Amino acid sequence: MLLSIIKFFRGFVCVRLSGYAPERFLNLCGNRDIVIWNLERDGDDYEFYISVQAFRTLRPIAKKTRTKLVVKKRFGFPFWLHRYRRRKLFFGGILLFFLILILLSQFIWNIEINGNSYITDETVLAYLKEQDLSFGTPKKKIDAEKLEESFRMAFDDVIWTSVKISGTKMTIDLQENIKNKERERPNDGKAYDIIAEKDAVIDTVITRQGAPQITAGTQVKKGDVLILGRLEILGDGGEVTNYQYCVSDADITGVTTYPYEDSFPLAYEKKVPTGDVKKQYAISAFGYYLFIPSLSHGYEHAEKYTSEYQIHICSDFYLPFYFETNEYREYVPEDGIYKESEAKELAASHLLTYLEKLREKDVQIIQKNVMIEIDEKNCRASGNITVKEKIGTYAPTEVLAVPAPEIPADEGINTQ
Structure with a gap:
C-alpha cells in the first residue's frame, strides 16, 4: 500500500x-x-x-x-x-479545502464516552459544557490529566478516568464504583451507627465491627439502631467502666414492602398507518440546517423518525458536519378502546418495567401481590411487592460520659 x-x-x-x-x-x-x-x-x-x-x-x-x-x-x-495546470480555481479550491481541514483539526468535534452505567452520557456532556470543554473546544485548551482529576472530584461514583485525544475525537473512559453504590463507610475519625433506612423485617446480619442490636427476624422501624458504634468495656463486677467507639461495619438485608399503584384510561388514540412515507434530508454545520427539499411533508398527522450521521474522514478525524435523514410516516388518528385482554397485558408490561427498575437497584423480588381491575373507563393495578434489600445507612453515634467508679461502703472515710 x-x-x-x-x-x-x-x-x-x-x-x-x-x-x-x-x-x-x-x-x-x-x-x-x-x-x-x-x-x-x-x-x-x-x-x-x-x-x-x-x-x-x-x-x-x-x-x-x-x-x-x-x-x-x-x-x-x-x-x-x-493536465489541469490551467484550472487555477480548481487548484485554489483544493488548497482552500486542505487549509480548512488543517484549521478544523485543531478542535474537538466528537466525544465518545465508555464505561458509564449509573452516570448518563447527558450528565457527562453537561459537565463538560460547564467546564467549557465541549464540542468545538481547541485541543490545546484540554489538559487530559486535569480533566481526569476533575471527573473524579465531581462524581463520587467515578474511581478511574482516562481521557484520550486522537484526531478531532476525545474519548472518555470511566469506571464506576458500582460495588459500593450502596453506602461508603465514613472516614472522618468519628464513630457511626448503622440504622434502618426503612421499616423492615431483618433477614440476614453479618457484623464485622460494632455491637449488633438485632438478629434475623427482628422487626425494625425506620431510624432504629441496627449496629451500635459504641462498645461497652465492663469491669470485674460487670459494671460499665468505659466506652470504645468505632465506625460500624456490617452487611444487613431486610424484607420490605413496596406499595404499587398504576392506572390508565381504556380510551386512547389509535394511529392507523396509511403506508405513505416521505423523506427529508438535511445537512447541518455549527447548529445551522439546510433541508433538502426545503418543503414541508404536507401531512396533517405523521410520525417522525430521525437518523443522524456525522461526517468523518477516518475513524478519529470527525468534522462538524452532519447528514440527517427525517422520515415522515403518515397516519390517521382513530379513537380506540383497549379490550380487557389488551388492558391487562399493558398493565402487566408496566409492572414488569417497574420490577426491572427495582432489580437495577440490587433489589431481590420475593413476592408480587398485585391485582388488576378494569371498570368502564379505566384499568387499575394496585398491591404490594415484597422484596429483600440492603437497608442500613450511617448515623453518628451518641457519645456518653464515662461512668464514675463506685466506692464500696466499707471503704468510706472513718470520721471518728
Whole structure:
C-alpha cells in the first residue's frame, strides 16, 4: 500500500520496448539497478512499468542496444497536475479545502464516552459544557490529566478516568464504583451507627465491627439502631467502666414492602398507518440546517423518525458536519378502546418495567401481590411487592460520659 502511494506521487509510465536486442536492454537495466515491474512479452516486444525518474536514464541504454522505447500510458500525480495546470480555481479550491481541514483539526468535534452505567452520557456532556470543554473546544485548551482529576472530584461514583485525544475525537473512559453504590463507610475519625433506612423485617446480619442490636427476624422501624458504634468495656463486677467507639461495619438485608399503584384510561388514540412515507434530508454545520427539499411533508398527522450521521474522514478525524435523514410516516388518528385482554397485558408490561427498575437497584423480588381491575373507563393495578434489600445507612453515634467508679461502703472515710 505504501509503495503504491509513493509510486503515485512520483509518477510512472507504461513503456513498450522493441528493436534489435531488447533482452540485452533488460540485462543492462538490471546491471545498473534500474527497477522495472510488471514485465510482459508481446511477440518480439516487451511492455513494462517504470518510474519517471528512472525512465529518464534509459536513453543511453536504448542507443547502445539499438532499441526503441514508446510511452503508452502515464500515471501519477505529476501527470494529473500537468493536465489541469490551467484550472487555477480548481487548484485554489483544493488548497482552500486542505487549509480548512488543517484549521478544523485543531478542535474537538466528537466525544465518545465508555464505561458509564449509573452516570448518563447527558450528565457527562453537561459537565463538560460547564467546564467549557465541549464540542468545538481547541485541543490545546484540554489538559487530559486535569480533566481526569476533575471527573473524579465531581462524581463520587467515578474511581478511574482516562481521557484520550486522537484526531478531532476525545474519548472518555470511566469506571464506576458500582460495588459500593450502596453506602461508603465514613472516614472522618468519628464513630457511626448503622440504622434502618426503612421499616423492615431483618433477614440476614453479618457484623464485622460494632455491637449488633438485632438478629434475623427482628422487626425494625425506620431510624432504629441496627449496629451500635459504641462498645461497652465492663469491669470485674460487670459494671460499665468505659466506652470504645468505632465506625460500624456490617452487611444487613431486610424484607420490605413496596406499595404499587398504576392506572390508565381504556380510551386512547389509535394511529392507523396509511403506508405513505416521505423523506427529508438535511445537512447541518455549527447548529445551522439546510433541508433538502426545503418543503414541508404536507401531512396533517405523521410520525417522525430521525437518523443522524456525522461526517468523518477516518475513524478519529470527525468534522462538524452532519447528514440527517427525517422520515415522515403518515397516519390517521382513530379513537380506540383497549379490550380487557389488551388492558391487562399493558398493565402487566408496566409492572414488569417497574420490577426491572427495582432489580437495577440490587433489589431481590420475593413476592408480587398485585391485582388488576378494569371498570368502564379505566384499568387499575394496585398491591404490594415484597422484596429483600440492603437497608442500613450511617448515623453518628451518641457519645456518653464515662461512668464514675463506685466506692464500696466499707471503704468510706472513718470520721471518728
